[in-house]
Amino acid sequence: MLKNKNIFLILIFFTLLSCSSIPKNTADGCSIFSERYLWYKHAKKTEKKWGTPIYIQLAFIKMESDFNWLAKPPRQKIFKIIPFKRPSSSLGYSQAVKGTWEQYKKETNNKLATRVRFKDSVNFIGWYTDKTEKLLKISKKDSFRQYIAYHEGWKNYKNYKKKQKVILLAKKVQRQADKYRLQLKKCQKKLNRNKYIIF
Numbered sequence: 001m002l003k004n005k006n007i008f009l010i011l012i013f014f015t016l017l018s019c020s021s022i023p024k025n026t027a028d029g030c031s032i033f034s035e036r037y038l039w040y041k042h043a044k045k046t047e048k049k050w051g052t053p054i055y056i057q058l059a060f061i062k063m064e065s066d067f068n069w070l071a072k073p074p075r076q077k078i079f080k081i082i083p084f085k086r087p088s089s090s091l092g093y094s095q096a097v098k099g100t101w102e103q104y105k106k107e108t109n110n111k112l113a114t115r116v117r118f119k120d121s122v123n124f125i126g127w128y129t130d131k132t133e134k135l136l137k138i139s140k141k142d143s144f145r146q147y148i149a150y151h152e153g154w155k156n157y158k159n160y161k162k163k164q165k166v167i168l169l170a171k172k173v174q175r176q177a178d179k180y181r182l183q184l185k186k187c188q189k190k191l192n193r194n195k196y197i198i199f
Helices: 002-020 029-035 039-050 052-062 098-108 120-135 143-151 157-162 164-192
Strands: none
Touching: 029 039, 029 052, 029 164, 039 052, 039 120, 052 120, 052 143, 052 164, 098 120, 120 143, 143 157, 143 164, 157 164
16 A cells, blocks of 8 residues: 555656656747647636737746746855855746735735746736736737836836846847747647647
């Protein structure tokens, strides 16, 4: 009985590990979804619910974590060698910080959401970009300004022009979003035809 239980736990572990591993080519939207078809279903559901294009969801995650489910900001160092605390509480695909994540869970009544799950991460991005559109009047298709609001926060958005580094990051996201958009045009019909696949 104990042996069977151990085998079952091992199978669950490897299933979770395979579902959470980083796709081979994170720069290609079609390649990502060919490996992780369930991710496409989650991204499509987010697009339908919040109006945030799939290509923008992917571009944000590419920039924030490069699809590493356990991504965290690197630790600061004392005297350049001694590991110290991390600069923020960011975690997971979307790199959401704890405070904003708690706000998201409360406003969406999604108490079981976790930052290391792709499904919850894209839904978070949809929720965030939707609020950005309402608060700052930025279209959900404007990857450049949406990312600045995502990176800086709603209150600090107005000061972004003083931060050249943030502008460069946002331009990189914009370029990646454009690439994903063009890529997905080539494979989205095929992905939609596979809508009955459950794994």
